[in-house]
Amino acid sequence: MAVTTDPRLDEPPPRRGASRPVARDRLGVEFDQLYHAHFRSLTVQLTAYCGDLAQAQDLVQEAFCRAFTRWSAVSRYDDPVAWVRRVAWNLATSRWRRVRTAQSFLRRQREEHVPGPSPDRVALHAALRLLPPNQRRAVVLHYLADLSVNQIAEQEQVPEGTVKSWLHRGRAALATHLSVTNEVTDHG
Amino acid sequence: MGEPTDALLGGEFAAYRDVLLAAVEPAGPTAVRETVRRRRRRAAITVATVVVLAIAVPVAGWAAAGREAGPAPGGTTSPSPAPTAPASPTPGAPSASVTPSGSPAAPDGRISRAQLLTVPLDLPAWLPGSGCFAGDVRLRAAVRDDGDVVLAAVDYGDVDGDGATETVALLRCVLGTGGPAQVVAFDRDAAGRIVAMGRVVRTQLEKPQWLAELAVRNDGAVRVRVADHAPGGGWPIEQSIMQWRTYRWTGDGFRQVAGPTSFPPNPAATPPSTPSAGPKTLSLGVSATKLVYGAPNSDGLRRGTSTVTVTNTGGATVQYPMVIMLMNGRDDAEHAIWPAECAVGNFRSDAAVCTLYPLRPGERRSVVLPFLTTADGPDGAATVEVAPGTGDLTEQVPGTKVASTTYPVLFSG
Known part of the structure; x- marks a missing residue:
């Protein structure tokens, strides 16, 4: 049996009843909109919790990666942001999992070169x-x-x-x- | 809390938000796509490698790669993966040349024990409130830490009747001497990744508390041997009532199709001396080890633990044994890291309350409770109480007694 929970990236999941090109565009736009609308505010929350802006950015980015992986399902939820937020907080509060996020390398670079406005003040x-x-x-x-x-x-x-x-x-x-x-x- | 405080904090948070919002640098949705694409590519390569070099690939390196390709998160809102309508039967096994060990091709759902132990998996939800993670979980061959999910048994069969084999596994989340269990069917998706089809059966707080073994029949039905009471804490499994129950895949989940659906009363669970007419006594006893605070952490707080042991001294199972840590202005229960034995955490105005899983008559359970303090001394004492709860917040069962003990609190370093 083949279970398709995870469509390939270059073949975004079709929505039932919609032709594929339309669905792909709409899903992609929806994801981008969600990302831009909520990335900053989620990062602020996570920073307030874990005390580290760079780490918070990594966690939120990771949460969005996971959302994108199953976006065809997440996008159908009543409140996709709640899903992303919960995932980000799960990542931040996990005791058993150590998350290697995609951004850890970038973070090191950023810490060295961009001091930025500090929440420490x-x-x-x-x-x-x-x-x-x-x-x-x-x-x-x-x-x-x-x-x-x-x-x-x-x-x-x-x-x-x-x-x-x-x-x-x-x-x-x-x-x-x-x-x-x-x-x-x-x-x- | 009064409104002035709320206004003060509201203002502080608003200012904080403004500072931070300006500092956030989103990597962007394009970076998300690139990350996901990279991970998928790696996952596909990894699966191919395993099929070809099933024996030669060192497990450690594999695990590292698999972890990065880790699938979706532990968000409990994530629904269980749903299979698509049965596609055309999976083509036959690959040529013998690429599978020298005889292991099947990627689309097949026969997943070896070793492979199940190698990659993080998303599992169906555990018993709610158990504290066990279902998302991004690495199965273990043997328990190492509290909360580990142990792969206890595996069997194979065509449970959905599509002509290919699926994998059925008995999983236990080990918490102290107990913890929930579930039987889960696994399959592979089109990319060859392992996905959970669904849960066959899981343990309950009441019954069944234990899943003993499983077997997949030739016709695809899954048989699970369930027990009313879990072994441990002085309860031998021989005293449990065991039943074989049969489940079948219905297209979107598993449903029981044969075998008993409930347990008869277990004579061993009720004390023979208690007359059935009289009320069963609910009673708990408690002891606690000394709490020793270490040197202050970087956050300025000292931390330590006390091991509290609760014993059911009565004649009936206590469903909600409450461990009540009285506030004393010095020792603050660090409830954020309470152990999994605390099924529920609550607060009274004068105490923090950790509610344990049910305790049978004579059963005893220890729980390591973490505390923190801003004090630097002097040494003193603290009190912990136990009482049977009703399950509603911190309410005590009427007519029951509170037992308590006092333990030393020491400052070292």
Whole structure:
């Protein structure tokens, strides 16, 4: 039996009912649109979580690669971005898998040559580092991905009460850290 | 949390977003296409290599190549791969010259044990809440780490009746002394890559807790021997009730077609001394090892673990044994890295609660719980409680007692 879950790249998956050239164009355009519309915001979220812009870019790029691999299916989901986001976060939070992303080489180059605007200068960046990972995920998904408690619970596969608890504790801790930072800044 | 905090944080996050948005450098969708194309090419080459040099290829190098060609992710929304309508029967085996070992051609779904162990695979979902990964999983011949997926048994047969052979495997995700299991059918796609057709059967929290063996019949039906209770924790498998159940591919999944569909009550599971009329007692005991904090990490936090052992001291299975770590202002449960034994994590206002998988009477389970602290000392003590839960957040079964123990907390380094 031949299972076709994974069409070859040069033969993009035809959509049912659509002729192939049309489907190919539309699918390709849809993917590009999704990429351009969400790459930056997803990267910001992942940076806030893992603390490293270059690594976050790699993770999001990898997530889009995986989406593209099965784009004929992903594009049919109600919310393809949710799929990409979940994959990127899975990659970021995985304990068992070490992901070698396609961009690791580029990252090294970039680190050497392009300093760029540094998130380290923002107090929030440092304050986020002090949160336990679950609380950090919750506040980042809440404030940067604009997800509801329900959506966060769905992505994290935990009860809503757990998410509320993470958010509550995470916000309190962040507020404390930030007020301390501000005091130091004010007096310094 | 009050609105001022929300407003403060909202502003901070907005500023943070602005700084970062400007710094992000997307590699672009074209780079995505190039990466995927490169990986597919490599995957195709890898498969061809294996067919020709089935014996000579060193497994380590293969594994490295296969990993890079890793298929799709562990996103739980990803649906199981669905087969297309049966195509024309796969052409016969390749010429003997390219398959000196007799291994079949790529489109065939006969996948050797060694090949199954070589590439990362996407599996059907495990029992929800088990904490086992289904995406991008490397099967193991033997367990090395908690959470490893072990290839316990393999059999072959034409399960979908298309004239070619498919592979059926019994997989166990090992968590401590237990963990879920499932029987999965595998096939190859047109590119020769291994894909999961679907799940034949998986273990449940209640029954069956154990899948013992499998066999593919000549007519393509898959027989699986299931047991009501899993062995381990003082429970010998001989006490379990075993049944052969038969499943058949229906075009989009497997369905049971023969054999019993439920288990009779297991006499060994209910304590003989308990009269059936009286209420079965739910009771837990607990012990804990000392918690020793090491030197601060780079994030300024000290970390340590305490091994908490929970014993079912009552006469009935406790479905939701709760390990309740009371907050004391110093020891913070690092729940992000709680072990897989914690099926569910929750918080009360005064405690973090790790809910374990069911414990039978007399059964005992240890769980290593990680803590972190911002304190530098002095040494002290902490308290952990256990209680039977209802399964609803941190609610305790009414009428049951809380057991507790106090353990030393030490600072070293």
